[in-house]
Amino acid sequence: MYKLFVGGLPFSTTEDELRDMFAAHGTVASAIVVKDRDTGRSKGFGFVEFESDDEGKAAEKALNGSDMGGRSITVNEARPREERPRRDFGGGGGDRGGNRSW
Known part of the structure; x- marks a missing residue:
């Protein structure tokens, strides 16, 4: 399996359109358009x-920078998602400093 990241897609792109565009270069196992969870x-x-x-690399080479719906798309080999550190907003309030006598 060879997974590609595809960026710069028109917001109207469907998964079928994405699959069809890449199918000319080989057997597409899956095509996913990432959507906002809320909207x-x-x-x-x-x-x-x-x-x-081989098919994935050929598609990457052929389609990177190509036009889709009037937009230039970016096609790269997908990298595994890095673990993002948890944001820790905790911590002490801290003294506002100063040499106050009260």
């Missing part, structure tokens, strides 16, 4: 997974 609207990027590495 359901596209975030403008997605992922396409190919059955073989």
